[in-house]
Structures are given as structure tokens and as C-alpha cells.
Amino acid sequence: MLDEQLKTQLSAYLERVQQPFELVASLDDSDTAREMLDLLQTIQSLRSDKITLRTDGNDARKPSFSLQRVGSTSQLRFAGLPLGHEFTSLVLALLWTGGHPPKAEQDVLDQIDALEGDFNFEVYMSLSCHNCPDVVQALSLMAIRNPRIKTTVIEGGAFQEEVNRREVMAVPMVFLNGEVFGSGRMLLEEIVAKLDTGAAAKEAAKLSAKEAFDVLIIGGGPAGAAAAVYAARKGIRTGVAAERFGGQVNDTLGIENYISVLETDGPKFAAALEAHTRAYDVDIMNLQRAEALIPATEPGGLIEVKLANGGSLRSKSVILSTGARWRNVNVPGEAEYKNKGVAYCPHCDGPLFKGKRVSVIGGGNSGVEAAIDLAGVVQHVTLVEFADQLKADAVLVSKLKSLPNVTIHTNAQTTEITGADGKVNGMKFKDRASGQEHLVPLEGVFVQIGLVPNTDWLKGTVELSRFGEIEIDAKGHTNVPGVFAAGDCTTVPYKQIVIAAGAGATAALSAFDHLIRSGVTA
Incomplete structure (x- = not known):
């Protein structure tokens, strides 16, 4: 099932397992079941002192297996083989079940632990889906941490009859207690926020209380990440408010034209953008959608950005890097049957x-x-x-x-x-x-x-082209003092990752120059 290289890598990961747990398989006589048993036997053999394998499971979905920490009532199950893009999800589930700490913000983990109610999640994924692992890993972690949360990860190809019966026509597709909860890529923070009804108001108050930034970047794609790095390296207070860090890159499969990176994929590239940005003193505010831009009322004054959750942020300069989204064909039936064909x-x-x-x-x-x-x-x-x-x-x-x-x-x-x-x-x-x-x-x-720029919220504030793109000059200036723009949301030709990154750096340097010349920062 696993080649020697993968076995070696997996063995090294499993050394981090600290607490004993069981793998409990529910098998049938299918080829997938035989492959699953082979995979589980391999995993158990690599860490036999901590991992026990049982094959006496009787779950209705076969083949499947659960991960059960000794002394815990956590409920995480994989139905079908979690290979392909989901192999990483499996490895993380093994580590988390074995006591290895997750890389998540402590306040988010505390929110998960405090969730009340019974949550039965079913997430359908495909092994070729590059958006699915984020959702699978988020729901897996939630099930491992909170005993009132049950998560079943279902590989659609192995359960085609079930997929057809439940009319799952897009992945990832998540059901909660039998009802559709959401589809498409969702981050851990986003899922928790949907369950924690008071989270939005608390987050809005927290954002509004922040000190004003020197540079506030709206959007976390290649342009926004480059702008953040260049601004932070100048030693000025830098913030990034992004609906999802990485932006449209998260939906890109293969990237083979970013100079110096021979080949990668979108999710990996997006993760690298965020890691590089976090390496500097940048305040990253993820899952934040901007709804209004209020220019400064006087030279050197603060610019305000209002957010969808009711919060607002203030800054001495702003860089708009909101990117673009898939263009709709806008015909009858498109909206009605989205994710239904x-x-x-x-x-x-x-x-x-x-x-x-x-x-x-x-x-x-x-x-x-x-x-x-x-x-x-x-x-x-x-x-x-x-x-x-x-x-x-x-x-x-x-x-x-x-x-x-x-x-x-x-x-x-x-x-x-x-x-x-x-x-x-x-x-x-x-x-x-x-x-x-x-x-x-x-x-x-x-x-x-093709694509359409994410600039609807800026109409009447900054000058837009007839295509809705933000009009900028060679240095990224908009028509509003202190407001700059970069990337696919602008009039820059050729919507490419490398061009967006360069434009983000240009906008950051221009913003810094503006701050110096306007006398609002040293």
C-alpha cells in the first residue's frame, strides 16, 4: 500500500505519538477493505508500542476505521481510504489522537473545547480535491478534542451509491446532524465561528479595539502577502485582513511558472505565503471580509475599513489586494443548481x-x-x-x-x-x-x-475601470490619498501570481514612501 519512502516518512512522524490509541476497522470483502487492512497493519507495525489494531468493528459504513485514544470517548472515523491529498489528513489525525499538539491558535482550541451540544459531522471528499484537506483536518481535530463532536470522513469514490442518494455533487460537502452545513473550502476558525453564535460579536469588538496600523492590507493573496512582508521589513505596524489567506491561489492545482519554484500546488503555495508573512511582525486577521472604505477626512488622518462582522480597523495607509473570483455565466439555473451539478x-x-x-x-x-x-x-x-x-x-x-x-x-x-x-x-x-x-x-x-475583481464594495470610493478593476498608476497609487492597490483586483495587465507579488511589493514601498513624506511615521 505504501512505498518504502512513505513508510520511512510515516515512521518518523509516528515517533511523535505520546499516548496509546486504537485503530478499529469495520471491514467487508471488497478490494478497498483489503487495501485498508494493509494500510492499517503498516501503521500499527511502525508504532506497535503505542498503536493497537482491531478488526472487530461493526460500523454500518464498510470499509471504515475509527481512531480511539485509550481513556477517551472521541469519535473520528474514516470511511474509505484517506490517501492522495488526504494522506496528510490521516497522518495529522494519528498524531493528534496520539497526543501531539495541533498547530492552531489557543483561543480557537478553547472555543472547540467549550462548544456545547451534540454535533454529528459527515464530510464527503475526493482524493483529488485540494480544498478538502482543510475541512477534513478541521473536523477531525474538533472530534478528537471535544467528545460531543463526531466526525466521519467519507471518500466519495468508495461510497458512490451513498453519494448519489444524498446528491453530493461537489466536494468538500459537510452535513451536520443530517442537514447540509456547508460546501467548499472552510477553515477551522470559520467552522467554529458558525457553531459558536457569540463569536462574531466578540471578534468585532476585538478588532475595533486594535491600535491604528501604519499599513493595513486588505486581502491575503500573493499581492497582499508580498505587501505585508515588504511593509513589515520597514519596521512599521502592519496588518492584513483577509477573507481567506492565499486567496484564489487556494483553488489552483498546479503552479509551474513562479520563478525559482519548479513545481508546487495552490494550497502548498498559499501555506508558504502565510508562513512567510507570519515570520515577520504582521497582525494577520483571517476570515475578515471588508465592506466599506472610509477615506481620511484630513491630510495625515486615519483611513477606516469597516468589516462584515460589524468591526472596523483604522490605518494611516491602506493597500487593497482583494484579488478576483470565478466569473459566473449568469444564465437561468446557474445559481439554483450550484453544487447540484x-x-x-x-x-x-x-x-x-x-x-x-x-x-x-x-x-x-x-x-x-x-x-x-x-x-x-x-x-x-x-x-x-x-x-x-x-x-x-x-x-x-x-x-x-x-x-x-x-x-x-x-x-x-x-x-x-x-x-x-x-x-x-x-x-x-x-x-x-x-x-x-x-x-x-x-x-x-x-x-x-475567467475572473471578476472583488471590488464591488469599493464603488463610489475609489476609481474603477469599466471592468470593475481599481485604477492604479505605475506605483500602485489609487485616486484616494493614502490608498494603494495591487494584484488581480487592479488594472495591471496579465493576471499572474508572480506579477501580483511584484505589484504587492511596489504598493508597500509606495505606502512607506507616502508615510515618510506625509510626516506620519519615521
């Missing part, structure tokens, strides 16, 4: 459509790459492009056209996503040359038509 991440959700018919909207690099990836999993892919030809690189187009289970429609306008019984069952598009409308029966639609 309408998806935006082929890497995450593609495995859920194994053997089914899907479409991809968009003929640029993202759309064509998505169609190529999906063609290896699904029964058939229909690609629909509004322009009269595909806009992707020639090598990608050539590869796409060579695939036998792909149909391409150019000069085609998507008009509706249809559905029945709460899920997608087709897509309509119009031939722009003839005007004829077509209906394609299918089960999934993947939207890949």
Missing part, C-alpha cells in the same frame, strides 16, 4: 461525475484544460465556447481534439442550465450563426470563463 473546480469535483456526461463552458486555457482532465474520468464532455474559435494554446487545443469522448461547439452562447428534482439534467446553448437552440442532456456543468 454546477461546479467551478474540475480537479475537486470531477471524480464525482465519473461515468456521467458533463459540459465545460469556456474555451480558454482553463476551459480546455478542464475538458481534457474531465475526459479521463467522465463518460462524455461537451465544450461550449462563445467565440468562433477556441482561445487556448494550440498544444492544448490539439490534445482536446484528439480525445474521442469530447464534442466542441464554438460560436455558441449558453442560454440556460436545466434541472429536475434539485439537480442538473441538461444545458441549452444557441448557435450564434444560425440562431438555432440546442439542448444537451447531461449531469454536470463546469464554468470556466
